[in-house]
Amino acid sequence: MDDKLNVYHTPVLLKETIDLLFTKADGIYIDGTIGGGGHSEALLAKLSSGGKIFGFDKDPEAIEHCKEKFKNELEKGENSRIELFNECFSKACSITRHRGEWTGFLLDLGVSSRQLDESRRGFSYRAAGPLDLRFSPHGRTAEDLVNAVDEEELAALLRKFGEEPFAKKIARRIVQQRKIAPIRTTIDLARIVESVVPRRSLASSLSRVSQALRIAINDELNVLHNALHSALQCLGNRSRIVVISYHSLEDRIVKNFFRQFSKGEEASSSMPKIKILTKKPLVPSEDEVKNNPRSRSAKLRAGEVVF
Numbered sequence: 001m002d003d004k005l006n007v008y009h010t011p012v013l014l015k016e017t018i019d020l021l022f023t024k025a026d027g028i029y030i031d032g033t034i035g036g037g038g039h040s041e042a043l044l045a046k047l048s049s050g051g052k053i054f055g056f057d058k059d060p061e062a063i064e065h066c067k068e069k070f071k072n073e074l075e076k077g078e079n080s081r082i083e084l085f086n087e088c089f090s091k092a093c094s095i096t097r098h099r100g101e102w103t104g105f106l107l108d109l110g111v112s113s114r115q116l117d118e119s120r121r122g123f124s125y126r127a128a129g130p131l132d133l134r135f136s137p138h139g140r141t142a143e144d145l146v147n148a149v150d151e152e153e154l155a156a157l158l159r160k161f162g163e164e165p166f167a168k169k170i171a172r173r174i175v176q177q178r179k180i181a182p183i184r185t186t187i188d189l190a191r192i193v194e195s196v197v198p199r200r201s202l203a204s205s206l207s208r209v210s211q212a213l214r215i216a217i218n219d220e221l222n223v224l225h226n227a228l229h230s231a232l233q234c235l236g237n238r239s240r241i242v243v244i245s246y247h248s249l250e251d252r253i254v255k256n257f258f259r260q261f262s263k264g265e266e267a268s269s270s271m272p273k274i275k276i277l278t279k280k281p282l283v284p285s286e287d288e289v290k291n292n293p294r295s296r297s298a299k300l301r302a303g304e305v306v307f
């Protein structure tokens with residue numbers, strides 16, 4: 001096996017995450033993005049026999065990986081302290097509500113290293129692969145999107161979700177090009193971007209275009225916004241929310257959500273308040289970035305829910 005594939009994913013800000021998330025050994029914790037299971041593994045080590053982790057991932061391959069990783073625990077059947085769900089984290093509250101109030105809710109957003117390294121998923125613009133970019137094998141792909149939507153919509157999407165300065169030019173060239181032949185691969189798309197952006201901006205533009213398509217395909221911003229709001233119906237008093245995000249659009253949603261509830265704007269008898277535990281977002285240390293360069297854009301925000 002390729003060496004890179006031996007390590008599924010190195011968890012980011014691991015100690016900081018567990019320190020902020022964990023409050024009770026017999027609590028119920030939701031890992032909404034279980035991925036390679038690194039954060040869950042560290043959390044599990046702190047739980048008593050009465051504790052529970054409900055681990056979610058949209059990617060069936062992540063769930064298969066975690067079935068293997070947590071095999072010994074899962075073999076305990078009803079007494080297993082971990083349960084896995086191949087579902088979107090926005091459904092976590094409706095799926096687990098009848099099991100009791102949550103003690104902690106973790107979201108470590110974005111893509112795992114495994115997903116980036118698997119060129120057939122199309123997540124890395126650096127590797128040749130199909131233009132897929134879906135977390136789950138359902139729904140439309142990035143290929144469907146770039147070959148279908150009109151020029152203006154495409155430009156708007158690249159601007160909104162990628163903050164791409166050459167959005168208009170790239171969208172125009174995509175539409176011209178697909179009249180000649182459909183755009184099928186990461187390389188097809190990279191050539192188009194390369195043909196319109198200045199050389200010095202190429203790497204950043206490629207990264208932003210890929211991000212924009214991924215956000216659009218997976219409806220990532222709406223999903224995050226809805227998941228945070230619906231979690232409030234499941235989180236108990238003094239429970240914790242920890243979110244690690246990797247780009248400013250996600251971070252803004254988390255920041256605004258915490259602010260909105262910390263000021264009590266939404267306060268009513270049924271709505272909780274959020275005490276912000278990270279005045280400024282936590283970021284990885286220089287050492288962590290050196291050892292795991294993919295952690296470099298991470299920002300962690302945490303809050304405590306108070307009724």
Ligand SMILES: C[S@@+](CC[C@H](N)C(=O)[O-])C[C@H]1O[C@@H](n2cnc3c(N)ncnc32)[C@H](O)[C@@H]1O
Nearest residue numbers: 011033035036037038039057058059088089108
């Ligand atoms: C950065 S990785 C998480 C890594 C994990 N914390 C670990 O320690 O290995 C993000 C994971 O979130 C999953 N994901 C992204 N959006 C999701 C969603 N809406 N619902 C469920 N899982 C999602 C991805 O498939 C990916 O496996």
